[in-house]
Amino acid sequence: xxxxxxxxxxxxxxxxxxxKHVPQNQFVxxxxxxxxxxxxxxxxxxxxxxHFIQHILTGNFDPHTFNWLYLVYPVIGIxxxxxxxxxxxxxxxxxxVTKVLYAISCRMGKIRRHNTWSSLLASSITIGFxxxxxxxxxxxxxxxxxGSNLGSLFKMEKKVMMLLIGCGAAGAVSGIFKAPIAGLVFxxxxxxxxxxxxxxxxxxxxxxxxxxxxxxxxxxEATFEFHMEEAFNLARVPYVMMLGVVCxxxxxxxxxxxxxxxxxxxxxxxxxxxxxxGGGILSVLxxxxxxxxxxxxxxxxxxxxxxxxxxILDNSxxxxxxxxxxxxxxxxxxxxxxxxxxxxxxxGCGGIFAPSLFLGCxxxxxxxxxxxxxxxxxxxxxxxxxxxxxxxxxxxxxxxxLTGVFLIAELTGGYSLFLPLMIxxxxxxxxxxxxxxxxxxxxxxxxxxxxxTHHKDQAVLTILKVADVIxxxxxxxxxxxxLGQLTSVVAKTKRNIFPVVDSANRLVxxxxxxxxxxxMFRQELYHRxxxxxxxxxxxxxxxxxxxxxxxxxxxxxxxxxxLPVEDVNGEYIGFISKSxxxxxxxxxxxxFTSD
Numbered sequence: 047x048x049x050x051x052x053x054x055x056x057x058x059x060x061x062x063x064x065x066k067h068v069p070q071n072q073f074v075x076x077x078x079x080x081x082x083x084x085x086x087x088x089x090x091x092x093x094x095x096x097h098f099i100q101h102i103l104t105g106n107f108d109p110h111t112f113n114w115l116y117l118v119y120p121v122i123g124i125x126x127x128x129x130x131x132x133x134x135x136x137x138x139x140x141x142x143v144t145k146v147l148y149a150i151s152c153r154m155g156k157i158r159r160h161n162t163w164s165s166l167l168a169s170s171i172t173i174g175f176x177x178x179x180x181x182x183x184x185x186x187x188x189x190x191x192x193g194s195n196l197g198s199l200f201k202m203e204k205k206v207m208m209l210l211i212g213c214g215a216a217g218a219v220s221g222i223f224k225a226p227i228a229g230l231v232f233x234x235x236x237x238x239x240x241x242x243x244x245x246x247x248x249x250x251x252x253x254x255x256x257x258x259x260x261x262x263x264x265x266x267e268a269t270f271e272f273h274m275e276e277a278f279n280l281a282r283v284p285y286v287m288m289l290g291v292v293c294x295x296x297x298x299x300x301x302x303x304x305x306x307x308x309x310x311x312x313x314x315x316x317x318x319x320x321x322x323x324g325g326g327i328l329s330v331l332x333x334x335x336x337x338x339x340x341x342x343x344x345x346x347x348x349x350x351x352x353x354x355x356x357x358i359l360d361n362s363x364x365x366x367x368x369x370x371x372x373x374x375x376x377x378x379x380x381x382x383x384x385x386x387x388x389x390x391x392x393x394g395c396g397g398i399f400a401p402s403l404f405l406g407c408x409x410x411x412x413x414x415x416x417x418x419x420x421x422x423x424x425x426x427x428x429x430x431x432x433x434x435x436x437x438x439x440x441x442x443x444x445x446x447x448l449t450g451v452f453l454i455a456e457l458t459g460g461y462s463l464f465l466p467l468m469i470x471x472x473x474x475x476x477x478x479x480x481x482x483x484x485x486x487x488x489x490x491x492x493x494x495x496x497x498x499t500h501h502k503d504q505a506v507l508t509i510l511k512v513a514d515v516i517x518x519x520x521x522x523x524x525x526x527x528x529l530g531q532l533t534s535v536v537a538k539t540k541r542n543i544f545p546v547v548d549s550a551n552r553l554v555x556x557x558x559x560x561x562x563x564x565x566m567f568r569q570e571l572y573h574r575x576x577x578x579x580x581x582x583x584x585x586x587x588x589x590x591x592x593x594x595x596x597x598x599x600x601x602x603x604x605x606x607x608x609l610p611v612e613d614v615n616g617e618y619i620g621f622i623s624k625s626x627x628x629x630x631x632x633x634x635x636x637x638f639t640s641d
Contacts, residue, residue: 061201071244074206077196078213078248082255085189085217089256090263092166092181092188093222099174100340112363116176116333120389121325123175127168128317128393135164140390143183143397146190146215146237156198156207161191168395176332176339178385182222183397189218209245212237213252221256223269225456228449229253235446236485270343272350272458276427278466285426286466289413290438290473296379296409297442297478300402301486303383311391324392331385335378336362338385342404349411349432350458375412379405398486402439410435433460437467438474445478445485447471512590512597515630516611518620522547523577525554529565530572532557532580543608545618546581553610553618555581584610590619597622 064073107113131139137158139145146157169184193214197207212233220229230253314320332338337345337358348357359365364374386401414431433454441450450471455461521539523532525546535544542559555578562580565571585604588597588611600609601624611619 057199064200070202070206073200074202074209074248075251077193077200077202077210078251079255081189081193081196081210081213082217082220082252083259084192085185085214085252086221086256086259086263088162088166088188088192089185089218089221090260092170092185093264095166095170096173096181096340099170103175104339111365112333112336114333116336116339117329120176120178120328120332120339121321123172123177124321124325124328124389124392124394126175127172127177127395128321130168130171131164131393131395132317135160135168137164139165139168139184139187139395143186143236145187146211157187157191157194157211159191159195161187162195163188165191165395169397172389172394172396173340176328177389177394177396178328178332178338178340178342178382178401179389179394179396180341180398180400180403181396182219182399184395185218185222186215186397189214189216189221193217209248212245213248216249217252217256219453220253221260223453223457224257224260224264224266225269225453226250226253226257228453228456229256231448231452232446235449236444268459269457270347270350272429272433272460274430274460274462276430278430278463281424282426282466283469285414285417285424285431286434286469287473289410289431289434290470291477292413293406293409293435293438293470294442294474294477296405297402297439297474298481300383300398300405300439300443301478301482304387304398304486307384307387308391311388317393320391321393324388324394327388328385328392331381334363335374335381336360337378337404337408338382341400343400346404346407346432346436349407350429352429372412372415375408378408379412382408398443399440402443403436406435406437406439407432408435409439430463430466433458433463434466434470438470441471442474442478443486445475445482447475450474512588512592512594512611512622515622515626516590516620517623517626520545520621522618523557524548525576525578525581527577528573529562529575529577529580530569532562532577533566533572536562536566543621545610545621546577547618551617553584553587553612554578556584556610557581587612588622590614594627597627601627 103115103119107115131137137160139161145161165184165187169179169181173179173181190211191214193210193212194207197210202210215237216229216233218229219232220226223229230249233249311320311324314323345358358378359367359371359374362374364370382401382405386396386398389396411428411432413435414426414428417426418428436457437450437454439450440453441447444450447468448471451464451467454467455464460467520541521535521544523535523544523546525548527535532544536559544557544559545553546555546557548554557577557580561582565575585606586600586609588600588609590611590613592600597609607625608621608623610621613619
């Protein structure tokens with residue numbers, strides 16, 4: 047007996063049983079628990095695989111001198127990752143969170159099955175060998191893929207599929223950071239899944255389940271050990287606000303450098319050319335600035351715990367030259383965005399969570415150190431401000447102030463600093479919003495009109511596709527038909543529109559019943575008029591690939607009630623009517639907003 051068919055039969059019988067005996071909302075809670083557990087296990091595996099590779103490669107490095115292997119490891123890591131993606135995965139798995147947003151916006155919650163493991167393996171190789179990126183975006187992709195594929199397995203509707211993607215993302219963030227609140231808030235702010243009563247409980251279950259499993263596997267201590275020695279004083283509020291503005295500007299710099307470098311690399315078609323350029327730049331940067339190696343979490347731990355700032359010079363050419371420490375840290379801030387971007391563009395796989403945290407930590411620490419050096423009359427804690435910088439960069443880069451606040455509080459246990467964390471996050475966010483309306487993840491989709499937002503009308507129009515509302519049951523006529531032949535076609539249908547299509551299936555015009563009603567029963571005119579002389583030009587031709595928002599705009603501009611649709615080759619497909627479009631809109635809006 048075929049085992050595959052047997053398993054499929056068992057699954058189908060289970061689905062039938064579930065639909066009869068278990069309400070969908072209860073079954074979703076079960077799935078959210080499973081998604082959270084699997085996401086936590088994936089996060090645990092990824093974290094330990096990265097640390098294992100890094101320990102083997104750099105565990106014996108002498109911190110008192112530079113190491114030439116920094117010029118080799120990143121290139122090898124990107125090469126292995128690139129070959130793995132091209133030869134085994136054979137799909138683009140970069141920009142994990144952007145891919146998740148695309149799946150929610152344009153693929154009705156469907157993520158390919160290989161994403162449940164491919165991003166995990168690829169990112170562990172990239173980061174373990176020194177790629178200056180983070181593991182968080184790949185694990186978000188992995189968790190979301192787990193949710194999507196579980197939903198597909200049990201044949202859930204598209205709204206539930208999107209929710210399960212959110213559960214996977216929440217579980218991934220919660221699991222890798224041991225931060226359940228941040229996992230929930232991330233899904234709302236970044237993935238823009240609306241928080242309703244029907245979505246709140248599954249997201250909470252996934253987050254709490256993932257965090258609990260992470261506590262069991264990795265201990266209950268915070269990801270970054272932080273001991274506050276200096277309580278926050280209201281006299282430091284102006285400095286916190288200034289840091290927020292500075293971090294907002296650094297966030298803008300990070301985002302725009304990332305987009306600009308990606309644009310340049312898109313001009314290269316040869317993957318080995320990308321490897322040579324990206325890997326070469328990354329290796330040189332890591333050789334000069336070893337803190338750029340990997341996620342940079344070791345540097346964060348040192349800075350937020352008040353270790354000597356000279357420790358950041360370990361393994362570098364600048365070791366022992368403490369007088370250059372401020373310049374060194376400034377250059378790290380300048381080059382971190384480039385290092386992260388060329389890692390991915392060169393063929394590696396990783397995210398920008400860790401780079402944002404690293405960049406914020408260094409920015410906050412440097413800001414506090416410079417303020418204290420210039421002695422403005424108020425001493426500020428460089429440890430605390432390193433923490434504030436992490437929250438501010440997260441808020442600015444991701445346009446997610448709540449995520450920044452809760453993530454840093456949960457990562458470090460710095461709950462007593464909630465007020466300054468909120469101040470610095472809001473200031474950074476407001477600074478960024480003056481210049482950019484979308485975060486670094488969403489900007490690519492927003493430029494193509496493929497981004498779901500919290501704006502209900504916009505979200506529904508993004509979900510709707512032209513192919514969903516095309517009507518194809520129109521009787522076609524050819525331009526060389528005469529009036530008599532046209533009348534016989536009219537008698538066979540109740541439609542009042544007749545597309546005129548040539549032999550190549552190209553739409554050349556349209557016949558409206560109202561235009562021929564006064565002559566269609568005069569038989570003496572049947573051979574005098576042809577379809578070519580009676581047809582009208584259409585006011586606009588829609589493309590099957592046009593976003594629904596543009597379709598709505600074309601209807602408004604033309605005043606038409608029906609518009610024809612063509613495929614990518616210009617061949618006629620059918621018509622879209624205003625009534626069908628509004629009916630689909632109302633139905634989708636009801637599905638999208640129902641609680």
